[in-house]
Amino acid sequence: MQETIKPGDLILLATEEGKTYLVYAEKKAFQTHKDSFDLGLLLGHPWGTRLKGQKGTYCFALRPTLHDHLMKLKRVTQIIYPKDIGYILLKLDIGPGKVVLECGTGSGALLLALAHSVGPSGKVITYEKEKRFQEVALSNAKRVGLLDRIVFKDIAVNTFEEEEEIDAVFLDLKTPWELLPAAWKALKGGAPLGILLPTTNQVSETLKQLQQLPFTQTEVVELFIRFYKTNPQRLRPEDRMVGHTGFLIFSRKYLP
Amino acid sequence: MQETIKPGDLILLATEEGKTYLVYAEKKAFQTHKDSFDLGLLLGHPWGTRLKGQKGTYCFALRPTLHDHLMKLKRVTQIIYPKDIGYILLKLDIGPGKVVLECGTGSGALLLALAHSVGPSGKVITYEKEKRFQEVALSNAKRVGLLDRIVFKDIAVNTFEEEEEIDAVFLDLKTPWELLPAAWKALKGGAPLGILLPTTNQVSETLKQLQQLPFTQTEVVELFIRFYKTNPQRLRPEDRMVGHTGFLIFSRKYLP
Amino acid sequence: MQETIKPGDLILLATEEGKTYLVYAEKKAFQTHKDSFDLGLLLGHPWGTRLKGQKGTYCFALRPTLHDHLMKLKRVTQIIYPKDIGYILLKLDIGPGKVVLECGTGSGALLLALAHSVGPSGKVITYEKEKRFQEVALSNAKRVGLLDRIVFKDIAVNTFEEEEEIDAVFLDLKTPWELLPAAWKALKGGAPLGILLPTTNQVSETLKQLQQLPFTQTEVVELFIRFYKTNPQRLRPEDRMVGHTGFLIFSRKYLP
Amino acid sequence: MQETIKPGDLILLATEEGKTYLVYAEKKAFQTHKDSFDLGLLLGHPWGTRLKGQKGTYCFALRPTLHDHLMKLKRVTQIIYPKDIGYILLKLDIGPGKVVLECGTGSGALLLALAHSVGPSGKVITYEKEKRFQEVALSNAKRVGLLDRIVFKDIAVNTFEEEEEIDAVFLDLKTPWELLPAAWKALKGGAPLGILLPTTNQVSETLKQLQQLPFTQTEVVELFIRFYKTNPQRLRPEDRMVGHTGFLIFSRKYLP
Structure with a gap:
């Protein structure tokens, strides 16, 4: 029908x-x-x-797809791009029924993708310290109709203290290394952690801290997307492309 | 617990x-x-x-994630890579409850990702002509425990004839342009179509045919992934990377 | 001093x-x-x-370097970029004393680089059909002080007819395949040919014609350059980059 | 003839x-x-x-071109790649008659390119501390017939002390920041400096030191080269590519 x-x-x-x-x-x-x-x-x-x-x-x-919504999001921060979101969902093993934790919420781009993928039987707990960002993310989630599976929390109030047996954690803030012990505690054994960082210095600092903790299988990757002009007689890449969004770190918690 | x-x-x-x-x-x-x-x-x-x-x-x-399973798949064909799969899931708006059609099945890498994402309330209908590929894909899906939501069909027997109101179609075969009218018929109005192709000549040919049909918002993209060595004191990209997997075409069906 | x-x-x-x-x-x-x-x-x-x-x-x-001059060139056409020029000079084996032929002249960016590299003992013969482009290129060459080693010619008048034993040929025009026999005739045995083309369709057409002629060791490449922000505490690539300038084809003449 | x-x-x-x-x-x-x-x-x-x-x-x-020689060089170290060499020559403004200084010599790949480009009227002074590398570089230069314009020196004996009014300096060693004051002293006013480094940590360290010295117009870049299969009916990039050789830093000396 x-x-x-x-x-x-x-x-x-x-x-x-x-x-x-x-x-x-x-x-x-x-x-x-x-x-x-x-x-x-x-x-x-x-x-x-x-x-x-x-x-x-x-x-x-x-009918707007999730991708359409991401491109039309109300933005108060730099958002995570679709090229990165798709890979993050895969590496964090997001799917129906999963319970996921992210920090910070920002404008909520990754949040919407997580909430879409975990479905009505899953849950996304999202921490943020800026009230203003949280409100925008909430209004974005409402518009897309995904509020039922999202829990908003304030990272200034507690650091994942009440979370446990989480299926996946994603960190998108300036100093993720400070949250690694809390992320470790919240995660299920063997579960994946993801981190987004714009600079190589932050990547080095995070890798240093990851090595001190019971995390394993650490990977650092970067994704590029290149758009083509769609004239079949003159097929060629677009003149300009995005040169950088961020570096992605993935790791897995282990039990020592 | x-x-x-x-x-x-x-x-x-x-x-x-x-x-x-x-x-x-x-x-x-x-x-x-x-x-x-x-x-x-x-x-x-x-x-x-x-x-x-x-x-x-x-x-x-x-505990193996979907990504782990994809990397360990039994392969009889070139598989679609995670960098591409993540973006395909996003652009095709795959999520819990969706009904998706793909052709051909190949070794089943994308199939598993689709089946994982649509969840138990969704369905993936996958067409293939090579009996041998279908058997491998079936055994891969069985191992991952996703068989309940997958329907295997033979593209040599019929061309999506019984499909209608499909949420998304993905084509991964040599001559996708031949299936565009059938894909159009099977899709819901406004729904996304995705295509993977290794050569620029195939991209040109497909674009030519898409222009003849009621498809709109056509995009051609390429994704790259670059892995880094994880030594924090010597952060640097890996020496070698994958140079090409394929070009991705996305489009949307419209009702003229 | x-x-x-x-x-x-x-x-x-x-x-x-x-x-x-x-x-x-x-x-x-x-x-x-x-x-x-x-x-x-x-x-x-x-x-x-x-x-x-x-x-x-x-x-x-x-004191302006050649690269500085290229970035400040008066432009009437799309110019060839430094990332491509450096590689072209290397693949065409340009150096002091060489005699090089190019077509078309355009704004003269590659022309200046060729003229700079062949030195006062070398020569660059450059063909163009647009009088207007030729004048701009000439004025650009004059400003950089390289006019003494450049010969301007009109491709509408003759097609390399008087050229022979040329050390290297570079073609930068829409239909280079039409000039391949003339380029072959002008080149020394074993000498390199270079071609720049924006679209994949042109690359395919050129490759088809090269296969019909006594050319060998054909290569097609693409070069990317990525700039980084230079803050040592926040090292990261620039947000935007050039996504495409053109595809480069290189080949070598042989004597059948 | x-x-x-x-x-x-x-x-x-x-x-x-x-x-x-x-x-x-x-x-x-x-x-x-x-x-x-x-x-x-x-x-x-x-x-x-x-x-x-x-x-x-x-x-x-x-007849072997310089590029052919570079690909066939006897190697005792990782060599600088043609994609990088072409751009280095351009950014360092190498051409007939220039006097260039490099450190270290390594297997001599960049050395040959510099020597080829400065021609018989130019000079390349190359410093190295490993006797073994120097000998290989010397034998490589001899084979290509470029020895006449090359001066080999030992960086363990002196640090560019006798050099002045140099047209361009290139540093390819682990700790280039230690040589920046000596490079500054050797260079002409306004002249270009180039540096190759494999890791982001080294880039950060070098940028920090460059900021302390009278250098300006600092740039950090990375170059990629992507080869295509040359079948005109099946045009597509090669499956694998080089993912990383090194980061390039360029800067210019100024007189405070």
């Missing part, structure tokens, strides 16, 4: 040139810089419907 | 230098090229336990 | 934050967006002198 | 699949793993000649 667009649904409105907008389904005109689209015409029509604008261009009413 | 290792459990046995072995928990000695480990000592102990070998080196008894 | 800055000398004026300007030594104030520098104070002083501005910031009076 | 192959000439013998061998022209059979070639047949024939083997395969008699 085809699902149709209902009033209040979030729509990813995508133009022919690939510009995208996150809009609510309602009886209202939506103005891009090139054309005007009557969103009311979409109501009751199936997802994926092509809509003609007043000036004759087209846009497409797509 | 800490879970303990039981007879018959699959263990990722990891040495201090990072060599890993997939073994079954049983009363038996396991020989690496450097030491010998009495696996029987692990029974009844928690996951993550460190085990001393006869010659005094250590190994760690880790 | 230290050389000093004389009136009329070209100076690379570099600020503390790394902004650079190509200016002539003369009694005149030079205005950056942050400060004002009295260039007259540099006359008679050695190269490398630090100059204090009116507002107390510093700039440095550097 | 076509030059011909004379007895004693060094030939790069290249097979159809791209295997290469550096051999001397003489009346002798040369055995590859696939065929046998009568080198005597090449004498008196022009460079670039194709030679048929006993089993019907072909090889090509190419």
Whole structure:
């Protein structure tokens, strides 16, 4: 049974040139810089419907994927990028039913991906010290409809003290080495730890501390993504690319 | 409650230098090229336990993650790599409860990742023409315990004819352009399509065909992963890296 | 003996934050967006002198290197980048005394590098069809003082007909495959050919034609350059990088 | 006038699949793993000649370029790679007539490139502490015919004390920061300094020291090279690539 667009649904409105907008389904005109689209015409029509604008261009009413939401997130901090998020999910073994801990929450990009992947039977506990970031992340999670499986906590109040038998921990803050003993305590035996860091100095410092603790199978990686222009007769990479987001460290807790 | 290792459990046995072995928990000695480990000592102990070998080196008894399983897969074909799998899962919006279609199955690396992510409430329908590949993929899925949500089909018998309202389609075969109309028919409106291809010529050909069909928001990307040596005093990338696995194409079905 | 800055000398004026300007030594104030520098104070002083501005910031009076000139070139076309130029010089075996042929001239970036490397005893013959580009390249070469070893020709008039026993040929135009027989004729036996192309389709077409001709040891490569921020306490790559300039093809003429 | 192959000439013998061998022209059979070639047949024939083997395969008699020599160098140390050498030559502004200083010599790869580029009117002064490396570098330079412009010195005896007004300095040793004051003293005002380092820790340490000295316009870069398979119908990058050689630092001396 085809699902149709209902009033209040979030729509990813995508133009022919690939510009995208996150809009609510309602009886209202939506103005891009090139054309005007009557969103009311979409109501009751199936997802994926092509809509003609007043000036004759087209846009497409797509149901937003998690990736779409990540690209449209309200941001108050640098977010973790999809190229990194995909790999993090895999290395942390995230899946339905898992209980995951992250610190800090930031704008909530990784948080949403974790919450999406653990499903309704899983849980994501996310620590942050900045009230302001937490509020933005909460509002982002609400919009995507993932609040039911997220627990927000304040890292200034406690350092994972009440957590135990956690399936995976991810640290995204300036001095993750300070939280390594607490992360170790919270994790299940053998469970994966992930860390994101922008500078080589932080990576060195973190590796030094990891060596002092019962962690093993430590890896440091960097991911690159390269976009291509999609003209089949003139296939070539884009002129510019992201040169750096961060280094990723992964490790596993062991019981000495 | 800490879970303990039981007879018959699959263990990722990891040495201090990072060599890993997939073994079954049983009363038996396991020989690496450097030491010998009495696996029987692990029974009844928690996951993550460190085990001393006869010659005094250590190994760690880790519960295998999906990523570990992917690295240890029985292979009869070139497999899709974790760097690509993580991004594919994100772009195809895979998560608990989704119904996904892939063709071809190959050794089943992406299949396992899809099956892991859709969870017990989801489904992966995987098409293949080589009986031999299908058998290997089936045995790989069985070992990881994901068979319950996978349906194996033969692409030589039918081309997605019975599929409809599919949440995402992934094509990993030499001539994906031939399956684009069938993929379009099977997909939900607005739903994502993914394709992996090794050569630029295949990318051009696929892009040409995508342009003829009601697909939009087409992207071509390439992902790189770079591993670092983990000595904190001598941090540096590894000397060698994987130079190419494949180009990824993503697109979205629309309703004209 | 230290050389000093004389009136009329070209100076690379570099600020503390790394902004650079190509200016002539003369009694005149030079205005950056942050400060004002009295260039007259540099006359008679050695190269490398630090100059204090009116507002107390510093700039440095550097003798422009070839690389500096390339970055400051007057451009009417996309230029070949230093990362590619360095490798081209090496693969084409450019050095003092060599006779090199290139087509097209464009803005003259590679031309200047070739002319610089062959020295006063060498020669660069450069073909172009656009009068306008040729004029810009000529004025660029004049400014750098390399005109004595450059011969400008019009590819619309003849196709390397008068050239023979050339040490190396470089082709930088849209349809290099059309010039391969002429390039072959012009080259010495065993001598290297280089080609720059932006798209994979052009690379495929060129490779197809090279296979039909007495060329051997064909290589296709791509070069990337990644810049780092230079804070020693926060060492990390720059956020953005150039994602693509072009593919390089190299081959060698043989005598069948 | 076509030059011909004379007895004693060094030939790069290249097979159809791209295997290469550096051999001397003489009346002798040369055995590859696939065929046998009568080198005597090449004498008196022009460079670039194709030679048929006993089993019907072909090889090509190419005059070795500098790049060919670098790939065939006798190595006692890790050598600097062509991708880096090309860029180093450009950033150090190497060209005919320049006087360049390098430390350490190693196997002499960069040394040969520098000596080739400065031509007979230039000079390369190369410091090394290991007698054994120096001897290998000397024999490599002799074979390529570049000894006339090279001066070998022992860094254990003196630290550039007798050098002044040098056009460019390159440092390739473990602790380049110790030589920065000596390099500064040896350089011309405004002249470029280059440094190669494998680890990020060394880069940080060097940057720290550079900041203490009258050096400006400091850059840190990394270069990647990616080779493609040359089948025009199946164009794609090679499966494996070099992941890391070293980080390059460039800076310029100023006069405070």
